[in-house]
Amino acid sequence: MKILQVVGYKNCGKTTRIEKWIQFLLARGLCVSVIKHHGHGGPLSMPSADTDSMKFLSQGAVSSIAVGDGLVQMHMEGGPELPELIMLAALAKPDIIFVEGFKEALEPKVVIVRTKEEWDGLQKASNIVLVLAYKDANIERDEDITVLGNQDEACIDEWMLDYLEGER
Numbered sequence: 692m693k694i695l696q697v698v699g700y701k702n703c704g705k706t707t708r709i710e711k712w713i714q715f716l717l718a719r720g721l722c723v724s725v726i727k728h729h730g731h732g733g734p735l736s737m738p739s740a741d742t743d744s745m746k747f748l749s750q751g752a753v754s755s756i757a758v759g760d761g762l763v764q765m766h767m768e769g770g771p772e773l774p775e776l777i778m779l780a781a782l783a784k785p786d787i788i789f790v791e792g793f794k795e796a797l798e799p800k801v802v803i804v805r806t807k808e809e810w811d812g813l814q815k816a817s818n819i820v821l822v823l824a825y826k827d828a829n830i831e832r833d834e835d836i837t838v839l840g841n842q843d844e845a846c847i848d849e850w851m852l853d854y855l856e857g858e859r
Contacts, residue, residue, distance in 0.1 A: 728792030
């Protein structure tokens with residue numbers, strides 16, 4: 692199982708990139724899990740308070756797990772750290788877990804940048820394995836980090852296959 696973070700500033704295309712990779716990898720018979728950091732402020736949208744799982748939380752349970760028709764829904768107070776979230780995602784036995792956000796984590800990272808200023812703010816992140824740059828980003832290329840155009844789908848997909856095969 693591989694883990695790959697996708698980081699960048701708000702509205703740079705992180706979710707879109709992960710969606711494209713999900714489609715690409717599913718078409719090849721691979722299994723994908725995703726962990727997303729909800730960085731938009733405020734709590735996540737929750738199911739109706741009338742559901743049994745939400746009633747359990749309102750009564751003080753620290754977690755509530757509902758299972759049905761092959762799906763699992765979990766709500767947990769306190770929010771685990773990324774390593775624990777990865778352990779939860781790994782229960783689905785994916786070939787890869789994409790992690791959107793969590794810039795400070797140590798997992799291998801794809802950084803998406805629109806401008807040189809964004810690159811200046813993100814290039815110090817740990818464990819960068821790929822930079823996807825918008826056309827006008829004009830970033831300085833580090834010979835240890837692969838830089839691809841954000842719209843170069845063929846090269847991006849080839850990079851992903853190499854990553855999954857351990858060649859990156």
